[in-house]
Amino acid sequence: MSDEEDDIVLSELDDEELVQQMHDDLYDGLKDEVVEGTNILLGRDWAPYRVLTEALVGGMKIVGEDFRDGILFVPEVLLAANSMKSGMAILKPLLAETGAPTIGKMVIGTVKGDIHDIGQNLVTMMMEGAGFEVLNIGINNPVESYVEALNEFQPDILGMSALLTTTMPYMKVVIDAMVEQGIRDDYIILVGGAPLNEEFGKAIGADGYCRDAAVAVDMAKEFMARKHNQMAAG
Amino acid sequence: MTVSDDVLTETGLAPTGAGRILVLGCGALAREILAITRQFDHIDLHCLPAILHNHPDRIVPEVRAAIAKTDGYERIFLAYADCGTGGQLQALADEMGIDMLPGPHCYAFFEGTQGFLERAGDEFTAFYLTDFLARQFDAFVWKPLGLDRHPELRDSYFGHYEKLVYQAQTNDPNLTAIAEACARRLGLVFEHRITGYGDLETALNQLAHTSGQAPP
Known part of the structure; x- marks a missing residue:
């Protein structure tokens, strides 16, 4: 985005300029600059949650939009995500200390026979940025791993990811097993991955198909709001 | 032609x-x-x-x-x-x-779809190349994944893979050498498998x- 990073001294920028510059640096995948900006804002007594939402999530939202619109591609998104991850590594312990709001819990994992985790790692990061507590159980998960994680972590949402046409049907195996065990309706089930589509999500009995990480966050928030409304009404 | x-x-x-x-x-x-x-x-x-x-x-x-x-x-x-x-x-x-x-996909039908699918459960850490994809590795893999500009991303993409299986339609030593070099570039073990068509x-x-x- 910016061609003048070398000339900019982050510490000399006012808050608004610095946040804008951090958005640019995140967009450009400049990890060191994002870390520096995060530390500067914390040094100016910004609450960790504010740094997260305004500087990091705000920047990553632009990256997500440009990815969706075909302006950015996977390598650039990965670099931006790695930058955000570095910033979040500073913020995470502080967020825990300061009791930042948690709006829901999620277990996420790639299905059995599939080793692709770029998408689900991105979703994890964006969900954490949005205030969700996420347990990422990694790749190649059989039914048993999902169920174990659900029992231990007690999330509101289960997210399943698959990159391959050959592995995506396993999502239905997991959902069917949950139905059989009588736990299906205890969770909101969101699915995603390159070969999936909305029809597939409906056909396997998921609650929602998420075409990218930003949609996953929006959908998760929407389902959580519905859940709270139902609880209030009940 | x-x-x-x-x-x-x-x-x-x-x-x-x-x-x-x-x-x-x-x-x-x-x-x-x-x-x-x-x-x-x-x-x-x-x-x-x-x-x-x-x-x-x-x-x-x-x-x-x-x-x-x-x-x-x-x-x-x-x-x-x-x-x-x-x-x-x-x-x-x-x-x-x-x-x-x-x-x-083509990886399945070059090997024989039925056998490929039967083995899939044991071979999901394999990355496949065909003759064409070995010749066009840069255009299909290296550049689209940004590895020409950001080689540090390699393990983000391939960290969970273990081997590169070169499914050879022809038995061409030059192409085999190219495919083996692709495996080295991705940090994967190389396997040469002649499938024919x-x-x-x-x-x-x-x-x-x-x-x-x-x-x-």
């Missing part, structure tokens, strides 16, 4: 207009299809750009558009497997009443014979 890999990647291959049967396929299969069908005068070949392999969401609309433009053929056969379309290409083929290759050859021979050889 000599076809450049770069042209097959970006442009594909136009049909010659000769033949009653049209094979509409992926540019990454052009050489193999031509090698199999050169004995059949009644088969014509139209290949869409091979780079669609990297953009499965574009395959169905482009195949549909190509079919709409075809004229004068008795029969069309799709030389595509599912290829990441999540069943949508099969749905299009059903809608149009045309046949296509079975299975998930597998189910592609079976399907095209069946197409040729059921549709009748044109008289000489």
Whole structure:
């Protein structure tokens, strides 16, 4: 985005300029600059949650939009995500200390026979940025791993990811097993991955198909709001 | 016929207009299809750009558009497997009443789809290259993943893979050396597996014979 990073001294920028510059640096995948900006804002007594939402999530939202619109591609998104991850590594312990709001819990994992985790790692990061507590159980998960994680972590949402046409049907195996065990309706089930589509999500009995990480966050928030409304009404 | 890999990647291959049967396929299969069908005068070949392999969401609309433009053929056969379309290409083929290759992708039908799927559970940490993809590794893998500009991303993409399986359609030592170098670049163990044309050859021979050889 910016061609003048070398000339900019982050510490000399006012808050608004610095946040804008951090958005640019995140967009450009400049990890060191994002870390520096995060530390500067914390040094100016910004609450960790504010740094997260305004500087990091705000920047990553632009990256997500440009990815969706075909302006950015996977390598650039990965670099931006790695930058955000570095910033979040500073913020995470502080967020825990300061009791930042948690709006829901999620277990996420790639299905059995599939080793692709770029998408689900991105979703994890964006969900954490949005205030969700996420347990990422990694790749190649059989039914048993999902169920174990659900029992231990007690999330509101289960997210399943698959990159391959050959592995995506396993999502239905997991959902069917949950139905059989009588736990299906205890969770909101969101699915995603390159070969999936909305029809597939409906056909396997998921609650929602998420075409990218930003949609996953929006959908998760929407389902959580519905859940709270139902609880209030009940 | 000599076809450049770069042209097959970006442009594909136009049909010659000769033949009653049209094979509409992926540019990454052009050489193999031509090698199999050169004995059949009644088969014509139209290949869409091979780079669609990297953009499965574009395959169905482009195949549909190509079919709409075809004229004068008795029969069309799709030389595509599912290829990441999540069943949508099969749905299009059903809608149009045309046949296509079975299975998930070319890696499966080159090895024989049934056997490939039976082994899939034990081999999901394998990254596959065919002859075409070995020759076009930079265009299909290295550059689109940004590894030419950001080699540090390699393990983000390939960290969970263990081996590169080169499914060789031809036994070419030069190409084997190229594929082995690809494995080294990705930090994967190399495995050379000569597959020949597998189910592609079976399907095209069946197409040729059921549709009748044109008289000489």
